[in-house]
Amino acid sequence: MEYTVGNIAPIFLSPVIAFVINAFFGRKLPRQGDWLATLSIFISFIFSARIFGDFVFGTFATDFFIHKTFTWFDLSHGANIWKVDMGIYIDNMAAIMLLMVSGVAFLIHLFSTWYMDHDEKHGRFFVFLPLFTSAMLGLVLSDNLFSLFIFWEIMGFCSYSLIGIYNKKEAAGDASLKAFMTTRVGDVFLLLGMVAIWMVIGSVAYVDIYAAIAEGKFAGQTVIGISLATFAGLCIFLGGMGKSAQFPLHVWLPDAMMGPTPGSALIHAATMVAAGVYLSLRMYPLMVLGDLTWFIAVIGAITAFGAATIALVQTDIKAVLAFSTISQLGYMMIGVGVGSYNAAFMHLITHAIFKACLFLSAGSVIHSVHEQEMPKLGGLRKYLPYTHFAMMCCTLAIAGIPFFSGFVSKDRILGDALYFGFIAGQNPLLAIVPILGFAGAGLTAFYMFRMMFLTFYGENRMGHHDSHGDEHAHGDHHHGHDIHHEHLDARSNVPLLILSVFTLGVWFAGSLTGQGIVKVFGEKTEWFKILVEAPKVERFVKHPREAFGSTDSRVKAELPKAKYDHQSGYAGPNPDDHKIHSAHVVGAWMSIVIAFLGVFIAFLMYIKKSIKPLASMFPGYTETLKNKYYFDNLYVDVIIKKGLLGLNRFLSWFDMGIFDRFAVDGWAAVNRVLFKASKWFDNVVVDAIGVDGTGVAVNLFNLVLRIVQSGKIQFYFIMLIVVLASYIWTVNI
Amino acid sequence: MNQTLVSYLSQYEFYDVLLAVFGKNEGLLAFTIYLLAALAIVGLCATIGGLGTYAERKISADLQQRMGPNRVGPYGLLQFLADGVKMMTKEDIMPFTADKFLFYLAPMLALIGVFATLAVLPWSSGFMMADLNVGVFYLIAISSLVGVSVFLGGYASNSKWSMLGGMRGASQIISYEIPVTISILAITLLSGGMSFGTILSHQQGTPVNWFIFHNPFAFVAFFVYAIGALAETNRAPFDLPEAESELVSGYHTEYTGMRFGFFALAEYIEVFVVCGVGAALFLGGGNLPFNLDIDIIPLQFAQVVIFMTKALLLYYVVIWVRWTLPRLRVDQLMSICWKYLTPIAIVNLMGCAIWLVVFNGKSMADLIFGSH
Amino acid sequence: MFVQLLFALSALLTVGCAIAVAVTKNIMHSCIFLLGSLLGIAGLYATLGADFVAVTQIMVYVGGVVILMLFAVMLTGGKDFVSRAQNLLGLAPAMGNKWTYAIGLLVGLVVLLTNVKLIMNISKAYPAKVFGNDFPSTVNQIGHLLIKEHVLAFELSSVLLLGALVGAAIIARPRKQG
């Protein structure tokens, strides 16, 4: 089957159509058009699945990619060629990503039709969700940074709208504003980096950037004193930081949980936040060229650990998940930074699946009991068995328990980080990356199981809360007494169960650790590792462009034999293969130990209650954690309210009070003085002396003439006649 | 001057015979012819005026389902003679405080103004006293003497009713002269000349060639003229200067006898003149509906008959209107003139001019039936 | 013959009425005599072959100016008004007295003498011409003159008339007290 507009465009367009129809006619449709949105995503999923099948099941050579362009607009005039091309770029990574995004999105849509039922914002939710999905799919399909940026921003807009969807809440407004503005900080840098690249190499298509790197076009180019590659790479990474909520631009993501839970699941857990990582992966050669990998790794490590610590003390189930998302995104960034390209991407996929599932499960809990504070929950295992099952699978995955997907991907990242920090012989300070990484992994296992135990195990604490005797309590809270036993429902439980199936490691890697160390699933399942690798920039030099409609030069190829040994960046065969291998072995075992340790401590604390809860152990530190290291206060209270607004007020006052009043209106005062001077001159010199003096002279003459000027008109007639007659007589005509 | 009665008659052989009779003295002959013609026309018009009073009474009676005068002569036809005799024999009373000179002068002026207009009235293409170059203009100008007479009559009587009637009459006549004049000007524009000969020569043939059907503006102009003419002749519903119910009888309240008769006669003749002018300007005058290319005296009389028919039909309409419509108030009178008739007349004038430019002088009939 | 007759009658009417205007003490009668005089002048125009001017003369003066004057006389008190300040001014009543007439006649004499001198010269310069009874139409030519050679004056006079119309209306309109 050919790749034409007809079978690629529906991926992106069918949700757009759903968006348009829902936006304009959603209110008139039955169920406010949620079925339409879901259906449209399913169409996308079908088409994505075909592409996935083509790419993954060996229709193409492993390094095959499709790149087709069309001209969006053309500013050429005469010999001056300048146009903007748009297009699609599908390689293995994009194909996997497409399937993941459309699949997860479809399941979340399906779930939402249940979750958002009877919600006042039901219709509005299903306007933005398909738009978001289409933007995400478009982003994945993009062949260049420019269109990526466009979809990037549209996603930001959808995120903004969905966070602020409950517009009666003041906090929703704050959260949406915060989310948009924080990501916007990254976005403008992304734009800047994109512009910088565009102006140097004349294009921002991935293939052109790769080719330019290979041809050395970046060499010698500098921007405000630093090399172009560093500048552009840094700017682009800053964009990714904003979107992927990396330290220090992470503050928006916890607040973003103001939105409906399925929206959070899709946008703020599975896809959009991963877009930053996806971007970093796409621009990986540039990051390497700009020597930014260590920076990415450090940022990732700080984020991964910091967020994990904050998650320790959160009591809101969604907040825990939000911080765990930040933390996991940090792991992905570590993966990018330490050169674990494949693993980072795998973690992106696995995280998307289990985190989406976690959020949906949390949503299921919240929707069932109308409570999301963990200390008020407990013992829900009996009432929500399917939810419990799904959530347990995902928790196992995220905690890094063997046989689950999280272990497979995260373990490989940590292994590479270990090599990166200790063995690769770089700056010894970079050892902080694996240290924080492993510490974070342990904390992850701990807080995730803390969440599980508090929510699903122990006694049901709902009754305690209500026994305080508030008989006029809001109707929603009465569910605590009689939570109905959960029945298997196609819309609420099936998505969870489907997702939980894919938390197993077997789907992603043949070996337990994903590194071929403990082979349990068979070599054929190492497809992921074979297909995804850092782009080899040399391949893209002189790559011919294909227009839409041209036929594809496809080559059917067998999967090459899997390489099980290592993954370490793009830069050719590494002489330290052996060291890397041993680092991976150490890493694997360390992470297993740490994960189980974390689970065990959680078990002791919250099931056995033999250890006092964390908060009582470090009260001061807990306070800091509860305030999220005071970043919000720093940003909002200090930088924005004191600094930015103060500056604004000052400038505004300056503009109207000083500049306008004195520099502009001041001329009126100057003029007034001039008026007075000229008035004086006019009155005294010109008028009194020059003019009135003449008048006085005339006045004297007047005394004589007054006699003649009798005012009697007949007298004038007579004078006239006499003068005329005398004229005629004297002139003698 | 294009043509006079004398110059018209001089083309016939009997003129030479007459000239011989008068001893080759053309001046004397012309004087005689004019004198006779003038007497004839004045006599005719006086009769028409007199019959006008009869007609008015008879028609009003008809409209009110009465009999009207029916004692004197057959169908009361001689009633006007009886009235005339009565007026002449009545005492000529003059108010003590009246301004005698003006009191005498006023009815004279009225008669002078009206009779002077008869000089240019186109009875037929040949039987015109004088076809002046400025015929229509002359007619308008000289008939304004009537306004002066009305005013003077009102003033000289030294009576409140008369005074008010005179004031009203003068202002009314002056005001309505404007739309009437402008409407006539539109016709002048269409015909390209002010003499009645020129105007009538443009309307020869079938009724579609009449100026009233020349273009829509001329059509409107006819009605503006008709309304204005009613007001100028102090006819109902514009009979404010002589409103019986308000001012007793207006400017001729104090007049008696033949002086009153003069005013009455002048009014009725003026109505006839106005109708005749309307017929000549808009309705083709005495033109025969066919063109024989010969000019004989009987044909002229046929034209006179046609002209008279049209004029008298209009005369009937004037009387009909009088007994149909109620009288206006003074302010309504003035606002009709200045706010409606005058702007409409001006627009008509401009419209006619534009029509002439746009359609190259062709009438609607030319456009519809093709130019001939 | 007609023309001579007309000339004689018109001249008589003109001069006679003009003198009557000057002589009569009644302003109303003055106006009527002025009307006669103006009609006479129209007749004189006719004898000069100026048919259009003659008719215009009648149209404007008879139809407009004289009636306007009559109105003005009426609105300002008619024939029997007396100057309120007659005694104070002492010199003349509104319609003049023998002193004012004397001065007027004196000045008229001056003008007469002056003009006689001028007319003597003219009568020498332009000997009498005799015309037949042909009076060609002047309307067309006047029309052409008005919109070709004299178009500026023509337009200006229309502006003047408009100004007079508006001005007269504004000046004479009744005003509210205070």
Add this chain to the structure above:
Amino acid sequence: MMSLVSYLIISLILFIVGLVVMIARKNIIAILLGIELILNAAALNFVAYSRYVTNNLDGHVFSLFIIVIAAAESAIGLAIVIRFFQIKETIHVDEATQLRN
């Protein structure tokens, strides 16, 4: 009998009469009457010259303009008289001594 001079004499008489009226009378309307006479005298001269001397119609046109101006003048003049009478209750010309009421 009909010659240029005869017209000029008639015009002269009109002029002198007009002048006498203007000077002798103290009534504003009467003065306006005099002005009309004078204007007509001038107009008559124009037409007469046009007939006897220049042989074109410019004199006619000029007399037409004189008529126009006379009409305008009398309209304005009489309006002023009426206003003056409203204010002063007299139309004695010597009463008009102030530029404002």
Add this chain to the structure above:
Amino acid sequence: MNGILNWILWLPIIGMVGIILTPKAKENVIRMMTLVTTSITLILSILLYLKFDTSTADMQFVTKLPWISQFHINYFIGIDGITMLMTFLNALLFFICTLSSWTVTKNIKAYFALLLMLQSTVFGVFFSLDFFLFYVYWEVMLLPMFFLIGIWGGENREYAAIKFFLYTFFGSIFMLVGIIALYYASGKGVDSFNILAHQGGKFTELQVNVFGKSFSFEHLFFWFMFLGFAIKVPVFPFHTWLPHAHVQAPTAVSVILAGVLLKMGTYGFLRIAFPIFPQAAVEYSTIIAVLGLISVIYGAFCAMAQDDVKKLIAYSSVSHMGFVMLGLSAMTTQGMNGAVLQMFNHGTSTAMMFLLIGILYERSHHRWIVKPDGSKGYGGLSTKLPKYTTVFIIGMFASLGLPGLSGFISEALIFLGIYEKFTTITVIAVVGLLIGAAYLLWMFKRMFFGEVNPETEDYEDMNAREVFYMIPLCICVIVFGIFPSPLLNVMKASVGQLVDLLSKY
């Protein structure tokens, strides 16, 4: 063919005369007349667009008639790609403004007559190819503007109107000196007032003596022209009339002021200052860029501090027009095209914002986000006014440059253009984008989120008329955000010609 342009130019005047002749009491007739006039103008401008030949940079639909032939002044009008866009924008905005002015009650006759006069004069400025004609239109345009602000404005309208008038007049005096200088410099010949004939750097060698010192003609008079146009734009130090004028002006006038009139300044740069003085323009492009940058940042900062919605949008106009100046100073294909596109896009998006504020003002009769006493002026509007909110979101995001809406492409093109020449300035200018989003979203949050303010309880949502006139703008904003080619194709030849000219210096 040429007739269309003349019709567009004079049709509003015909409409104005018609309105003047209509009795004052017939208000609906007056409104309908204005609407009909503006809608015919709009249709004609669309026809013009369809007939426009995009392949050439030459002037099209040219009419040239002698006017004052002694000085070789002609009635010389024509359009190229840049003016084509402005024509369409102008026609569209006036059509919409007519509808939005439906609720004006004070002296409607004069209002609509002045509005139509304003439209014609603005068209005149864009169409004029003769300097004298250009200047006449430029000045006459001030007159209706002055009265529209001064009579129908807010509480402090006289001050704003006089300030607007004097400030702009101050600038155009300098322009006039420049025009006269060009007249003499070009030898008082046939083409001395012909704008097109001066273009192409004909005065680079010329020297001129002022106060006994010799200056380069080009460099001296570039600044004269610069001053005239910069005040109109307005560029940073000359911007203070704008907040006053915008805040005090009635809604429709604000729309026109922001939507079209500001564009006349940048249009002046494109048509006059740059092509006639290319050398000076290139030489001083850094200064222009810096001023543009300051406008961007300073405007954005000032906007953020405002509590008055209209003032906020007014300052945002300063900021956005700063982007246009940046694009112009780049003098590259993409920068120039971006600047022109930004002129159009800013016209539509700011018009939307002002119209929306006007709609709100009709309901609330105040414009405070936060009232001077500290209480909330609005709040929770999105609950009460869903349609209004939707349109507001579209307008706001177009204004802050969300991709997919129109503002983004022009801003991106401007950045692409400016980066090539002034990298540092680009780096700083992106802060403008950031702040731009901040003040708009913050305003949105304060007005639309939260509990419903009791004061806003009885506000009605947009009625059919209001929805009707917002639709064309929404379509413009969305469609040209996704498919900018219809706009770019029209202008690229004309802009390209200018870029080619400037690249020689």
